[in-house]
Amino acid sequence: MSQHAIENLIEDTVHLIDKAKLTDTIKRQYLAGIYRIQALYDTGYTHFRVIDILLKYKFVYRIPAHNYPNLAKQITQIPGWAKEETTGELAYVQTRDNETYFYIDAGNIAWETLCKNGVLTGNDCAPLAEFNLSELLSNILHEAEKQGEQALLTNWYGLLVNSYLDGSLGEQEKLPQTFEKLIIDKHLLNIRTIAQHNQIKRLRNADEDLILPILSDEIQIAGGLEKEYTARFFLDLKKSIITLKAAYDKAAKAKALSGDVIEQLIDIKLQDALLAAGWTGITTDEQNSWRWFKDAPTGRKFVWLVFEEADKFLMCHLGLQHNQLLQWQQRNSDLELPHIHFYQMAIASLPEKRQENKKFIHPYGGWKFDITKPLKTLEAQINNLIEDIAIAENTYFDFLEKEFPNAFFNRGPENLLYLMENGVDGSGVIPDYLLFDSPYAILLAFVYHYKTNGDDKKADNMIRSISKKLKAKTRKSAYEIKYLEPFLKAYEKDKANTAMPPVYHSLLIKEFMKA
Secondary structure, three states: OOOHHHHHHHHHHHHHHHHOOOOHHHHHHHHHHHHHHHOOOOOOOOHHHOHHHHHHOOOEEEEEHHHOHHHHOOOOOOOEEEEEOOOOEEEEEEEEOOEEEEEEEOOOHHHHHHHHOOOOOHHHHOOOOOOOHHHHHHHHHHHHHHOOOHHHHHHHHHHHHHHHHOOOOOHHHOOOOOHHHHOOOHHHHHHHHHHHHOOOOOOOOOOOOOOOOOHHHHHHHHOOHHHHHHHHHHHOOOOOHHHHHHHHHHHHHHHHHHHHHHHHHHHHHHHHHHHHOOOEEEOOOOOOEEEEEEEEOOEEEEEEEEEEOOOOEEEEEEEEEEHHHHHHHOOOOOOOHHHOOEEEEHHHHOOHHHHOOOOOEOOOOOEEOOOOOOHHHHHHHHHHHHHHHHHHHHHHHHHHHHHHHHHHHHOOHHHHHHHHHHOHHHOOOOOHHHOOOOHHHHHHHHHHHHHHOOOHHHHHHHHHHHHHHHHOOOOOOHHHHHHHHHHHHHHHHOOOOOOOOOOOOHHHHHHHHHO
């Protein structure tokens, strides 16, 4: 699908160049440059929109086909392209006044051939200057500013920023790849200054290729210091380069020390607190991830922590491998998070007052942990997290013990399935006591509950409900293919000895998708 907004931008810029008070030689250079930019994108041949201007400044040459006999042999379609495969000579073919012409851009191989053969001479064969993307864009934005073309200026800036941040423009176009190199590139600095002077803002109805990205979105997906600050260079226009550089240096220093901070506050301080509370650490290869377990009469408890470095917070979850479900699955507890039966964010088990403590709690539902902050601040945040984990542990696991198995099974499968689909009183609000994330998990739990209580008829009814749901699917999920279908076949052959399959939830699916 052609990127029409970029085609339109180039067309508008041709008119801008035509009106500029520049020499014809410079205009020719600019025209060659902007069409070279257009060629980087999914665009069509749009020269004929402004062909008179392109011919006027000798960026495009109109040559009678009979003056270029070797290429004339390659004409297969009019209008269309003629190309000599062995040499790379290329020209667009079109008729005018009943005569066939080639339209050839200055700088390409066909143009060089015409110069060698003497078809073009003198200034027509003057070489184009070496292409410098940032210098060209600086000049174009400066000209747009002079002519008061605010929309054109904004669209060019949007294209540059979008293309740089998504990698469409980069090292191949000789653009700096680090923040520290960006801030010493005189052309990009000039572009940024023009954007600041003109108070460039995101245009609501701009095309996706041209619309300015949102800074907060770019920071969220940056995944590292360099990408964050290159985004800030282009989008945080209210800040000076000096201010940005100071913030970058501070963040870089904090990042360099982050390993020591994490070791001191999480690997030691938090770890010691959890060990003292009866938890045992679990070794994991995942970066910025920590796990602990604790055995209890109901099963094996888990707490795990992930440092979301880009968003500057610690996400904490609690989970349980329940002894009753382990028995039905015919396996022992282990240290694998995908084998957990129940889990939730730790913050959900805190009193509302603690959940709303903006000093410590991040908007995404974790605990603030910005490694650029002073050590004293981070230590206070870890102390708060330690307290919150203790509160959440008691609340969540007491809740699970109260709800499962007795209260859960007393509610009956029909009621629970209704709640999963419709919520309480049809409100869409799912109650915490539903416990599972999938109707399959509810039905499977009732299969084994009924079997344990000697009611094979009800157990078989649950199996039929599972089979019915599965047959109604036009496209089966990975869980259904890997676990449910084999389970149903095994159950049909030997219902007495078939183990309950893993409980469906996102941790299991993520692990399965990695394989």
